[in-house]
Amino acid sequence: MPKLALKKILIVDDERDLVGPLATRLTAAGRYEVAVAYDGASGLERAMEFRPDVALIDLAMPGLDGWQLCRRLREDARTKGAKVIVMTAWLSPDLGKRAHAEGVNQVLLKPFEEADLLRALETGGASP
Amino acid sequence: MEQRVRVLLIEDDPDYTMLMSVYINEACGETLKYLLENTVSLQGGLDLLSRQEYDIVLLDLMLPDSQGLGTLLKVRAKAPGLPVVVLTNLAQDDLGLEAIAAGAQDFLPKSKLDAGRLRHAIGFALARDRLFRQMEKLIDGSPDGMVIVDRSRMVRYANAAALGLFGKKWEQFVGRLFDYTLTPDRAMELKLPGKSGETLTAEMRVAEIEWKGYPAWVATIRDVSELKKLAQVRAEVSERRNSDQLKDQLLSTVAHELRTPLSVIKAVVGTMRDDLAGPLTKEQADLVGIADRHVGRLTRLLNNFLDLTRLESRRARVNRQPFDPRALIEEVELGMRLANRDKAADIRFDAPKKLPSVMADSDMIAQVLGNLLDNALRYARRSVTVRASANSGEVEVAVTDDGPGIQKARLAELFDKFIQLDRPKGGEGYKGTGLGLAICREIMALNGGRIWAENVPAGQGACFRFTLPIAAEAAAPLREEGSHAKARA
Numbered sequence: 001m002p003k004l005a006l007k008k009i010l011i012v013d014d015e016r017d018l019v020g021p022l023a024t025r026l027t028a029a030g031r032y033e034v035a036v037a038y039d040g041a042s043g044l045e046r047a048m049e050f051r052p053d054v055a056l057i058d059l060a061m062p063g064l065d066g067w068q069l070c071r072r073l074r075e076d077a078r079t080k081g082a083k084v085i086v087m088t089a090w091l092s093p094d095l096g097k098r099a100h101a102e103g104v105n106q107v108l109l110k111p112f113e114e115a116d117l118l119r120a121l122e123t124g125g126a127s128p
Numbered sequence: 129m130e131q132r133v134r135v136l137l138i139e140d141d142p143d144y145t146m147l148m149s150v151y152i153n154e155a156c157g158e159t160l161k162y163l164l165e166n167t168v169s170l171q172g173g174l175d176l177l178s179r180q181e182y183d184i185v186l187l188d189l190m191l192p193d194s195q196g197l198g199t200l201l202k203v204r205a206k207a208p209g210l211p212v213v214v215l216t217n218l219a220q221d222d223l224g225l226e227a228i229a230a231g232a233q234d235f236l237p238k239s240k241l242d243a244g245r246l247r248h249a250i251g252f253a254l255a256r257d258r259l260f261r262q263m264e265k266l267i268d269g270s271p272d273g274m275v276i277v278d279r280s281r282m283v284r285y286a287n288a289a290a291l292g293l294f295g296k297k298w299e300q301f302v303g304r305l306f307d308y309t310l311t312p313d314r315a316m317e318l319k320l321p322g323k324s325g326e327t328l329t330a331e332m333r334v335a336e337i338e339w340k341g342y343p344a345w346v347a348t349i350r351d352v353s354e355l356k357k358l359a360q361v362r363a364e365v366s367e368r369r370n371s372d373q374l375k376d377q378l379l380s381t382v383a384h385e386l387r388t389p390l391s392v393i394k395a396v397v398g399t400m401r402d403d404l405a406g407p408l409t410k411e412q413a414d415l416v417g418i419a420d421r422h423v424g425r426l427t428r429l430l431n432n433f434l435d436l437t438r439l440e441s442r443r444a445r446v447n448r449q450p451f452d453p454r455a456l457i458e459e460v461e462l463g464m465r466l467a468n469r470d471k472a473a474d475i476r477f478d479a480p481k482k483l484p485s486v487m488a489d490s491d492m493i494a495q496v497l498g499n500l501l502d503n504a505l506r507y508a509r510r511s512v513t514v515r516a517s518a519n520s521g522e523v524e525v526a527v528t529d530d531g532p533g534i535q536k537a538r539l540a541e542l543f544d545k546f547i548q549l550d551r552p553k554g555g556e557g558y559k560g561t562g563l564g565l566a567i568c569r570e571i572m573a574l575n576g577g578r579i580w581a582e583n584v585p586a587g588q589g590a591c592f593r594f595t596l597p598i599a600a601e602a603a604a605p606l607r608e609e610g611s612h613a614k615a616r617a
Contacts, residue, residue, distance in 0.1 A: 015388060015392060018395055024399055024404050089388045091384075091434060110390075110391035111391035111427050114402075
């Protein structure tokens with residue numbers, strides 16, 4: 001029953017070693033229902049059936065990358081309302097601008113603090 | 129206007145001298161007078177030449193104390209600019225031509241002499257001499273070395289610049305063999321010994337020329353040592369700049385690449401630390417705690433490094449806006465107080481109620497203040513004091529600790545990269561990155577401020593001060609930045 005109140009989080013990252021601990025932590029927090037995918041294409045597929053409230057997406061992925069995945073989510077009626085948070089290890093000068101243009105709600109720079117991740121999941125769809 | 133031509137006749141035959149004076153008198157006209165002086169030996173002639181001025185020399189090459197072309201050369205050496213007409217005997221045309229090649233203006237066969245011919249020869253010699261002098265003047269005036277070399281590769285003329293370049297006197301150079309290959313229309317590089325033992329690089333260009341009626345080469349020699357050095361320095365600088373850029377790029381790439389595995393380690397260690405992978409024993413928790421702190425340290429190091437690289441490359445966006453320094457200090461201080469609740473030292477803030485607005489990027493200044501407070505808290509015994517004051521267009525902020533102070537010799541290098549002082553550590557296993565103060569210095573430079581460190585007298589601690597321009601004053605010197613800020617405001 002309480003499961004209905006859980007916030008749905010989809011984690012998409014080809015770094016499986018990071019996805020595991022992140023999913024464990026979010027699940028352990030007790031407020032989230034977590035789904036995971038390890039590349040952009042399966043992330044998109046998973047998103048359509050899972051309908052996440054928040055998509056936590058790595059930018060650098062083989063095949064469909066984080067930017068493309070974000071665009072596809074925004075294009076589809078089933079997912080366009082989701083909050084999108086992108087994760088990246090690469091801080092480039094125009095990252096914020098690009099993220100804003102692509103409709104990303106927030107950017108997390110790897111490595112990030114657990115507290116920052118939780119705050120990002122909880123705050124509203126504020127633009128970066 | 130009467131023109132006087134002073135003629136020196138060097139001739140040992142008295143009959144011929146007599147004849148010559150008759151012709152000379154005949155040759156004189158209304159406006160043109162010849163004054164003849166005679167001497168019978170080369171030595172006599174050289175003596176007269178050193179005492180008196182003449183316009184032309186009539187020279188017999190067969191004198192009691194000197195015979196042949198050598199006679200001419202000695203006269204020329206004594207009076208290099210003076211035109212000489214050589215007197216030859218019958219069937220000595222070859223000698224006459226040789227004399228011209230050796231610098232005589234003309235030759236005059238004695239047997240064919242009469243007043244008209246003499247006047248003509250003297251007039252011609254003087255006119256020809258004037259022309260040659262024009263050529264010599266042109267050459268003398270050149271800042272490049274110029275050498276006239278005849279077809280037998282003998283140096284016939286050289287200007288002062290050439291003598292300087294080759295390091296020779298006139299008599300050591302002119303009349304001697306020119307020791308370099310002459311290749312017309314192609315620049316050649318010469319290595320010449322310089323005055324103080326260095327090697328000069330000179331560029332020589334050779335062209336064909338007619339010199340005093342004979343085919344010759346003119347070699348123009350330019351000292352290109354400085355140009356060469358400059359080109360070399362320029363090449364070295366650009367090479368170094370390239371390799372610096374490559375190094376920065378490489379380091380930046382490595383730093384970024386390290387962040388991905390680091391994020392995994394951080395997540396894994398955090399999962400264990402928070403017992404999300406099952407409860408830990410005390411010993412396990414201690415070990416995980418150590419790993420966690422070092423992950424934090426590595427993260428700080430990478431972030432600082434990337435910050436500094438961005439600041440140094442001037443790619444950082446500086447958002448200068450007027451802000452209240454007091455509010456910023458209070459905010460940073462509060463954050464520090466909360467983060468360091470467990471520390472013994474406390475932070476005091478001492479500033480006038482009202483400070484003027486400053487013009488700077490407030491996020492960057494918060495980072496500077498955070499770094500300084502962080503350092504100070506690590507070294508403080510009991511307290512850290514933050515003071516702020518306004519004076520002459522600036523707000524000065526001073527962060528003082530009551531720790532051991534900084535070695536005098538190291539005050540200057542404090543703000544360099546990867547400098548960590550051997551001050552006693554603050555404990556808790558927290559280690560700095562050695563980049564914090566370098567970042568502060570870059571930020572201050574980008575924001576029109578200054579930063580420096582000093583010791584509190586008598587080993588009572590260290591004090592770091594920085595200044596920020598007051599907003600009104602900042603608009604003038606940094607107009608571009610100021611107008612951006614206004615446009616955004």
